[in-house]
Amino acid sequence: MSIEEGDKLHVVTADDISDNKKRLGKFLVWGSALILALILFIQTLDTNAYLSLGLETWRPSLYAYGLWAFCLCASQVLTRGEHGKRVLFVLPAALFVISMVVFPLLFGLVIAFSDWNLSSPDGRTFNGLDNVRQMWGDPFYWNALKNMVWYTLVIIIEYVIAFGLAILLNSHIRARKFFRVAFLLPLMLSPVAVSWMIGKSMLEIRFGPISRFLRWLASEPSADLPAILFYPGMYISEIAQWFGWASPSFFGSAGIARAMIMAMDAWTFIPFMMIMILAGLQAIPRELYEASEVDGASRWRQFLEITFPLMLPVSITAVLIRIIFKLKLADIIINITSGGPGGATDSVTSFIFREYRDRSNVGYGTLLAIVYLVIIVIAMTILIKLADKWMKPRY
Amino acid sequence: MSNQIFRDSESDRQFSASWFTGRVFIYSILLLWAFICLFPIYWTITTSFKMAPDVMKGNITPWVDFTPKWLGWRSLGLSPETIGIESTVREEFLKRFWNSTIVSVCSSILAVGLGSCAAYGLSRFNYRFGFMRNSDISFFFLSQLILPPVVLALPFLVLYKSLNLLDTRIGLILLYTLTVLPIVIWIMRDQFSSIPTELEEAALVDGLSIWGAFTTIIMPIALPGMVAAFILSLVLTWNEYFFAALLTSSHAKTLPVMVASQTGSQGISWWSMAALSFAAILPLIVIAIILERYIIKGMAAGAVK
Numbered sequence: 060m061s062i063e064e065g066d067k068l069h070v071v072t073a074d075d076i077s078d079n080k081k082r083l084g085k086f087l088v089w090g091s092a093l094i095l096a097l098i099l100f101i102q103t104l105d106t107n108a109y110l111s112l113g114l115e116t117w118r119p120s121l122y123a124y125g126l127w128a129f130c131l132c133a134s135q136v137l138t139r140g141e142h143g144k145r146v147l148f149v150l151p152a153a154l155f156v157i158s159m160v161v162f163p164l165l166f167g168l169v170i171a172f173s174d175w176n177l178s179s180p181d182g183r184t185f186n187g188l189d190n191v192r193q194m195w196g197d198p199f200y201w202n203a204l205k206n207m208v209w210y211t212l213v214i215i216i217e218y219v220i221a222f223g224l225a226i227l228l229n230s231h232i233r234a235r236k237f238f239r240v241a242f243l244l245p246l247m248l249s250p251v252a253v254s255w256m257i258g259k260s261m262l263e264i265r266f267g268p269i270s271r272f273l274r275w276l277a278s279e280p281s282a283d284l285p286a287i288l289f290y291p292g293m294y295i296s297e298i299a300q301w302f303g304w305a306s307p308s309f310f311g312s313a314g315i316a317r318a319m320i321m322a323m324d325a326w327t328f329i330p331f332m333m334i335m336i337l338a339g340l341q342a343i344p345r346e347l348y349e350a351s352e353v354d355g356a357s358r359w360r361q362f363l364e365i366t367f368p369l370m371l372p373v374s375i376t377a378v379l380i381r382i383i384f385k386l387k388l389a390d391i392i393i394n395i396t397s398g399g400p401g402g403a404t405d406s407v408t409s410f411i412f413r414e415y416r417d418r419s420n421v422g423y424g425t426l427l428a429i430v431y432l433v434i435i436v437i438a439m440t441i442l443i444k445l446a447d448k449w450m451k452p453r454y
Numbered sequence: 455m456s457n458q459i460f461r462d463s464e465s466d467r468q469f470s471a472s473w474f475t476g477r478v479f480i481y482s483i484l485l486l487w488a489f490i491c492l493f494p495i496y497w498t499i500t501t502s503f504k505m506a507p508d509v510m511k512g513n514i515t516p517w518v519d520f521t522p523k524w525l526g527w528r529s530l531g532l533s534p535e536t537i538g539i540e541s542t543v544r545e546e547f548l549k550r551f552w553n554s555t556i557v558s559v560c561s562s563i564l565a566v567g568l569g570s571c572a573a574y575g576l577s578r579f580n581y582r583f584g585f586m587r588n589s590d591i592s593f594f595f596l597s598q599l600i601l602p603p604v605v606l607a608l609p610f611l612v613l614y615k616s617l618n619l620l621d622t623r624i625g626l627i628l629l630y631t632l633t634v635l636p637i638v639i640w641i642m643r644d645q646f647s648s649i650p651t652e653l654e655e656a657a658l659v660d661g662l663s664i665w666g667a668f669t670t671i672i673m674p675i676a677l678p679g680m681v682a683a684f685i686l687s688l689v690l691t692w693n694e695y696f697f698a699a700l701l702t703s704s705h706a707k708t709l710p711v712m713v714a715s716q717t718g719s720q721g722i723s724w725w726s727m728a729a730l731s732f733a734a735i736l737p738l739i740v741i742a743i744i745l746e747r748y749i750i751k752g753m754a755a756g757a758v759k
Contacts, residue, residue: 116618144664148575149591152568152635153583159632160598160606167609177612224487227480240746241488244495247738249693251710252731256494260501260724268497271512326490331753338754380599387602390695394714408604408696415700421608428605439600 076140084137091130095123128154171426177419190426200427202402203410204434206317210388210406213321214381218374220325221332226366228333229340246330250390257323258395262309273304310396313403320404323391328384332377339373340366375446382442386435407431495739501728502526509724526725530733547712547733554692554709557623561630562687566680568631569638574668576639577646578654592643599636603696606632611700623706629697634687641686641755645679646672682752685745689738709734 098119105111132150135143174186194200228238248256261267277299280292299305310316347365356364389408392398398405398413407427414424500514503522513519524533531541575581576592583591610629611620619625649672657667673680695710702711713734716727742749 117616118618121617141664145575145579146581147665148571148579148668149581152572152595152639153591155568156595156598156632156635159628160601163606163609163613166613167605170609170612223483227484230480232480232484236746238484238488239750240743241491243742243746243749244739245491247689247742248495248735249695249710249713249738251693251695251714252498252735253494255713255727255731256498260728261494261497266509266512266724268512268514330491334750334753338750383599386600387604387696389604390710393695393699408602411604411608412696412700415608415611421612425608428602428608431602432605435600435602 076138081138084134087130087137088127088134091123091127095120095127098123124158128158167425167429170422171429173422175420175422177421179419183422186422190423193423194427194430199402199405199410200407203398203405203407204431206403206405207386207388207407209317210321210324211382211385213325214378214385217325217329217381218332218378221329221377222336222370222374224329225333225336225340226362228337242333243330245327248327250327251394253323253327254391254394257326258319258391262319264306264308270307270309273299273307277302277305310404311400313400316396316400316404320392320396323395324385324388328381331384332381335377335380336370336373339370343369372450375450379439379442379446383439495735498728498732498735501724502726502732504725504728506725526723526727526729529723529726530729532729532733547730550707550709550712551733553623553706557626557630557706557708558688558691560623561627561634561691562684564627564631565634565638565687566642566684569635569683570642570673570676570680571668573639573642574646574672577643578651592639595639596636598632599640603633607697607700610697614701621702621705621707625701626698626706626708629701630691630694633694633697634690637690638683638687641683641752642676642679644755645676649675678748678751679755681745682748682755685741685748686752688741689749692738 102117102120128151131154132147135146135150137143139146170183172185172187172190173183174189175183224242228235228242232238245253261269264270277296279296280289282289284292308315309319343366347369348361351361351365387408388406389412392404392406392409393412396404398409402410411424411427411431414420414427497514500516500522501509503516503524503526504513504520505523505525508520511519516522524535527533528536529543530547531537531539531544532547536544572595576588580588581591586594606629614620614625617625619628653671653675654664654667657671658664662670693710694708695714698708698711699714702708713730716730
């Protein structure tokens with residue numbers, strides 16, 4: 060890693076690094092790398108039963124890697140002085156991410172093409188493209204992918220609600236702090252707690268308040284109500300009965316179960332989009348509205364001509380981030396429906412989670428995950444490219 | 455009789471009527487949404503004080519419909535009578551609570567530390583790492599956000615097994631740091647680029663080293679942003695379930711895993727589940743109410759350029 064000229068923070072440094080220091084720095088890096096290689100070599104021999112040191116874990120290699128990483132950072136300062144100190148800002152984070160992401164991903168690629176059941180004693184065996192073939196014929200995986208498309212599409216509705224709420228919060232209202240905190244709270248709650256609080260208790264068929272409310276709507280209004288309440292009550296109860304709310308069920312049929320999962324996920328994440336949009340709204344200069352009022356624009360025109368176009372970049376950022384979070388959706392599904400009924404609510408993540416939990420099938424699960432990653436990367440790249448295009452000014 | 459000279463014309467009165475209906479409309483929607491947001495929390499709190507018949511009858515308002523009882527909290531060992539005596543459930547709960555606290559606080563601190571340094575470096579200097587320039591390095595960090603946890607989960611499971619890190623807090627801390635790091639870098643990059651470089655230039659002229667300038671001049675200015683990033687990481691790591699469910703079993707199990715494992719059993723005792731859920735979400739509710747400003751600031755950081 061080196062530093063180019065033209066930094067934003069330009070500093071003239073007169074580094075006077077002695078040869079000894081440079082040599083020491085090089086020695087540190089290569090010495091620790093040598094130790095790391097040596098330990099890795101010994102451990103490989105040990106696990107393959109060429110040596111019998113009785114090492115139970117790969118911890119020594121981990122420590123050697125840590126030592127090497129530390130020496131690499133130290134040597135940057137020793138050999139390159141002031142420049143090295145600047146590199147030190149980014150290097151630890153980069154090393155951390157590389158060792159935590161790139162290495163497991165490469166390792167994951169190896170696992171993906173092998174038959175590896177953690178509960179079987181055979182250990183890992185390569186099986187070439189068998190996993191791919193199995194995936195091709197696995198209707199549940201394709202079903203989960205299809206569900207993800209539905210789950211992602213709902214973001215449009217979430218976006219509309221979030222935008223509406225943000226506009227309301229941005230208008231002149233009292234008790235703004237109360238509303239902000241109240242609207243923010245769902246985001247703070249853990250999905251597991253939400254899945255119990257709403258999914259398992261409020262949506263419980265017999266005693267849950269929501270099903271009780273729906274049953275109340277569907278029941279015939281009592282005859283001694285005044286006429287002004289009785290007749291609307293009749294209509295409501297007829298409509299409610301038509302929806303089948305007399306005996307509501309939330310996780311029985313595929314469509315409703317999926318809608319319930321969507322609603323719960325939306326409930327937790329609408330505040331997130333709302334706050335991003337609210338921040339964007341507050342950054343729009345007031346003069347624009349004043350000028351348009353002078354020109355006689357109606358509220359609706361103002362929204363169409365000023366608010367929405369100016370909010371487009373923020374909106375796209377918010378929606379993209381929301382999509383990224385949505386693609387990780389799993390906790391609620393695992394805890395409420397575990398994919399049922401018949402895989403109708405399965406997301407890819409929850410499907411792979413069960414694939415591992417029920418069958419300890421590491422090899423196949425990893426392949427599914429990596430295929431998912433590839434699909435996500437392609438889809439997100441296309442989306443970001445499209446978003447860039449849309450964000451260009453129209454005029 | 456007094457004659458008014460200036461009267462509201464017909465159109466002005468209409469305006470005030472429409473303004474009034476507008477107000478009513480706005481407030482009713484806001485109140486409706488506030489109700490939607492708050493009712494599940496209210497329901498959980500009240501249910502934790504209910505007894506079986508209250509749950510069956512669907513009583514909602516305490517002291518009106520039903521008399522609050524400590525039933526749910528007693529089963530957790532947290533009610534006034536049981537708080538003094540030994541309780542295995544409470545031990546278990548406190549252990550999980552402590553695990554969650556340690557893991558989320560440590561990983562957030564680590565992520566804010568690593569992420570702030572990286573974001574500062576990227577906002578001030580031009581790096582070149584192989585073919586990668588500054589924007590590429592930034593993209594490399596931020597692109598980790600796209601990575602779904604499920605891709606890393608199984609390789610980590612196997613790796614941690616061979617490293618003996620399975621079911622340890624260290625293992626979880628490292629993984630959680632990784633998951634929140636991109637968010638921290640995103641927020642902090644925004645923070646640092648809004649601080650003028652003249653400040654450090656002056657400090658450097660006065661003889662501070664670059665790290666000295668960073669820690670004594672820049673960090674105090676960027677502190678609100680760091681707090682925002684820290685709290686957001688705290689929320690995300692406290693609530694994390696997926697990795698914790700896969701990688702922990704008995705020793706390092708966190709609170710969400712404990713809550714989830716209780717729901718699976720048939721014939722849930724509602725009051726104790728409500729008490730447990732509420733105890734699990736309470737810290738974050740408190741944080742949300744006290745530090746709402748920072749959370750909103752953190753989430754808004756990337757929105758406005």
